[in-house]
Amino acid sequence: MEKRNRYSSEFKTKVVLEVLREEHTVNEIAAKYELSPVMVSRWKAEFLERASMVFEKKTSEADKLRKEYESKQEHLEK
Secondary structure (H helix, E strand, O other): OOOOOOOOHHHHHHHHHHHHHOOOOHHHHHHHOOOOHHHHHHHHHHHHHHHHHHHOOOOOHHHHHHHHHHHHHHHHHO
C-alpha cells in the first residue's frame, strides 16, 4: 500500500497563491506539481475560509507560551 504524501503548509500556500493569481487553470497548476486538481481546489477553499483569521487580534497559543517562557526567564535572572 502506498504511503500518503504530506505537504508542508509553505508548499500548499505557494500552490494556492498561484491558483489565486489566475495565470493558469487549476488543472494546469495541479499537473505542474503532480497533484490532484480536487486536492488543489480543497486547499484553495480551506485557504479562503481561514483567510480572515490572519487579521484577528487574538493571541495565538505560541505567543502565550513565548510570553510565559520570557517571564520565567526574567524571574530566574532576578
